[in-house]
Amino acid sequence: MSQLDVVSLTRQFGGLTAVKDLSFSVSPGAIAGLVGPNGAGKTTVINMVSGIDKPTSGTISIAGQDTSTIKGHEFVRLGIARTYQNMKMFHGLSVIDHVIVGLDSRRKTTFFHALVPNPIERKERAAMRDKAMEFLKVMSIDHLAESEATTLPYGLQRRLEIARALATEPKLLLLDEPTAGMNQQESSEVAEVLRGLNQKGLTLLVVEHNIKFVRDLCQEVTVINFGEKLLSGTPQEVFNSQLVREAYLGKQRDERLATFQSLRAGTHRNINMGEFAS
């Protein structure tokens, strides 16, 4: 049984088809890559897999369970966590607070515990702080626990984002362009971190257009363009293919259309301007 099975996935926005009849799967314990030029529909796919968006047709199964009737916030229970291309930090919250938010699904207190001072709440709060600190240590950012998250450098924010996702104790971690806006040095650090997590048993699905990063990190790769699958296989097979090269050479073409699609998709909220600078 695969960790993730995507079958005939299609997503349309009005007249635009962002993803078309896409199928692929991720084996348990693997580091998988989903690759394609900007605007190929990668983020749309990951949005659907993480429950933020619903497919127009097709099915997504996580560890064998069909997700079509599952609500967005319940995907956590299936062991899905994700990061974002543009990170989406909570303004005004400190680093440790971000991880505490990630721990929400593990908390036992209810709304009514939140109104009156009570020992149950206090105890849980302390426990959550300790727990959050562990995740910060895993990502080696525990010394920044009290800093304002949005003031951190790019690379550290990325680590924090992964820590926040790990706090939900996922089995499958989805990473949307984890190296966006990073230099070579930072990219390889991230790759190192991810490898470490994978060794502890976490399955990873990395969405990227940085080919080198994917080639070095991933064991299985699926390439999509204009929402459709070009091919899938091992990195060697995929990246030597003529088809993929062409797709990448032509990647600048219609970039604006692609941006437009992501805008339509409602994912433009905090668009990272660096993305479009090239």
Added chain:
Amino acid sequence: MSQFWDIYGITFEFAFVLGLFALSAFLGLWSGVLSLAPIAYASGAAYVSARLAYDKVMMGEANYPLVFHLFVGMVVGGFLAWITSFVLLRLGSHYLALATIALVLIARVIALNLDEYTGGTVGIPVPRQITTWHILLILGVVSVMFGVLRKSRFGYSLDAVREQPEVASSLGINVQRVRRYAFTFAGVLGGLAGVLQAQLVQYLVPETLYVELAFISIASAVLGGAYIWVGPIVGALLYTAIPEFLEPFLGSSKNVVNGILLVIIMVFLQRGLIDPRQFRAWSLKRKSRQTKEVAS
């Protein structure tokens, strides 16, 4: 001091109650929702409480105790908020803001037309039972609640939902439920504040709790800082105190100065007067200075 309190006591009482209204507006903002609806719930709650008191008094009986009225206010406010939340929270943010304004307009029309119960345009007298101490006590209790809330699981959820609802959802937070809780709790607070406001004015007409108060409570919350509960209270105090302070000097042209002040504050302090981020920055700076000193 006593002289001062005699003169300005009632102003402070109104300011504290405005603080409660501002807190209920703040709760909406905290969950990422711009809602003026608490005033509509306050109106409903105040009318129910006033009517109950009126019936008692007209029958020559003793009024219900204050606690009863406060309880009624909270229950009515919370119930109305909970019921309407199912419709309102479906709406997108812009529509929601408009729809809640519409709700306040609707509340007035209902109050005018249920004149058998509300007295219509004539209004309904409200016996005053509260003292300044009651109001302070209530505000104190509510403040403590907000203090606890902020660091609780629910407070974190609210922070996350306000900043990044999508992320919150993918972290397992039920965004709609968090918003509904906040919305209902805002209704409870609104109902409570509505009963207090009616008792302060001692008379209830449909315009006592209307659009203007809705805008003022939102403005107070934002002016004081809509990122921590202290903000709305400070905002409400300022919003009440500034005109009172300007009145002797400016007379009726005080309104122009008031308006300009509001714009200036918003332009230069976009996060309001009380900004927790600023505090964190200061405390971090102090800490780092201390560590430096230790190191050297």
Added chain:
Amino acid sequence: MGPLLTSQKKRNENLLNLFIQQVLNGLAVGSAYGMFAMSFGLIFATMGILNVAHGTIATFGAIAALTVVENWGFSFFPALLIAILTGAAIGIVTDRLAFQPLRARANTLGYLITSIGVWIVLIALGETALDHQIKTFPPDLLSWPRLVTTNIYLAPGQIWLMIIGPISVVALYLVLTRTPIGTMIRAVGFSDVWSRISGVSSTVVILSTVGISAGLAGIVGYLSSIAFDNVSVPLGEGLLLKGFAAVVVGGFGDVRGAFLGGIIIGVTEVLGAQYVSGDFRDVITFGLLILFLLFRPEGIFGEIKFGAAR
């Protein structure tokens, strides 16, 4: 039998005439609400500004026109131009002073609060300008066209509302859909990021949007104050409250919807007062509002066509 039948027929005729008269009254006031809702909605959809001072801008359009008519003997059309220019000028000045400084971290809430500040100031200034009175335009300003039959009467102001209302919808719709500046306005409504990518100068777009919207508010203030004999601060406040309602009914994402919303509110209001009860008039209007909130929360035209809500 003969005379009885005739009187019955005459009575039916009178009832029909009354109905037509009231529908026309409703269309006139609805046209005012609709135009206002359109201008209010445009600025809300495009820039996220829920401008509560918008009604007072309409009042200022009327005040400025009244001033030039009374002092310099302006006629109808030049005064209309003055109303438009005044509305647009106040809109642009308040935008530069109060809204522009917030734009870097644009959010609806900040705009709302500053617009409350602007509102307070404009009301105080308007009351001073009018010396706390209600005023009207001299009757000889506008004496045509006038519709008078035995049973139906429409004042020239009402007729102009009914003429300019639909014209302004069509014009605004065409401007937004067929012209480069309209495309840019929609793009800004869609996402300011998108417009930045496509190299649209946001200042030009913002100023044109504010100018069009506030200028339209000036027109509404001017025409309504003529049609309803009411140059006063409450005129604008009334337009604002009904404008909220119209925008909820019609939706603010589409100028046609907003206008239609205003027409629906206007006609319901007048017919409700005539055939149900003046006391229940607002109940009917706001009942309609609740129905729309329940069953058609995104307005008549449903899907948002122009500015996407951010």
Added chain:
Amino acid sequence: MVGRSKKRVLVGLMTAAALSVSMFVGVGSVSAATEKEGGRCDKEGDLSTGYALICEKKGTTLTWVNKTLPKGTYKVGSEMLLSGAAAFAGVPMNKGVEKAVAEINASGFLGKGAKIELITRDSAGKADLALAAVNEFVANKVSGIICCALSSIAGAISQVAANNQTPVIIDAAVLPGLAKPPYIHRTVIMTGAKNGVQWQSAQAMVKAIKAKTVAIPETSDNQGMVADAVMYKEAVTAAGATNVISIKTQAADTDLSGAASQIIAANPELVIPAMLGGPASRLVKALRDRGYKGRIVGNYGLSDQTNFAIAGASLAGVVMPVTFNPAKPINKLGRDIVKWWKSENGGALPSAYPGMGYTAAWYLAIAMKNSGDGSPANVAKALNKIGRMDSVYGTVRFNKGQIELARTAKPIFLEWQADATQKEWNGK
């Protein structure tokens, strides 16, 4: 159904409470000793020199005010509508109050070196601001408070002031039952009372034109106007009208053309708007524009000169009862007020509002003078002893804290002319 009928009874009680006392105390039913004694003391004083009749003790002769206040400053609180929708009335009223206080201080009326310090607060018609102002006044130990143009606010304020034993002079709010001695007094003439001048004007017109169908449009969200509409209906029915049509409008209505069409379709011979001045004149214009040919009877709000700026020549033929005719003041006091107003306002005639403020302030000042020490409690006592005083309305008397025109006072019915003047109605 039982519950519902019980509710109705309660509402009845509620309304009765609101309408109590003075609704049913019309002109001519004055009881107290003041009237009897007044027969002997009918030489009227001139207020501007500081006289009013005081009934020191029930059953004794009315006497002139003869006490004075010791040297010092005596505070008076004044809650006014200087901004907001009702400022059109509040601003001139405030000028009347200020004028009276200036006269009182300049003439040394209260006593040598005794002066009034006026504390004016703008409530903009908001109950919370008004209450805050009253509390401030009470804390400042004012001798008395002049206030309240809106009935809804008057109720709340009166309660607070009475609890603090501070006298209140209501200058404009007309809801029946607001005057409640010893602390709450009212100096606005209840023209809307049963058998009052409005009642008389409506009946006179119905009889003059033998009207059968009468339309009564009302401002249905203003409690004073709603009460007026009820009174009008009773009056015209009693005078012989058989078909009375009620039309509801609201104070903030943008458009009155619907209401006008509705009235015209009903084809009445007489329209009596129970509406505020501004909307009433807008309705008159809308009616005349639509070809309404019948008669119109208004209230004093319609007599204000500013209405001509709204309705113009459409007002011609509109008849309204007034208690003060600025074009033809009945006494020196009235002439002085008109002269003063004209000189301050480029020759324009005053509305009724400055006279209302002026009267309220003088009423309070007379009581302050007679209180001996200016303390609120004694001022309240002194207020209750004022039997008659001179005013712009002529000699007025006080009955249970409510001002009334003397029984002999002939109502003045004015008729608008097409040239913006007003003449006394000839009864046709």
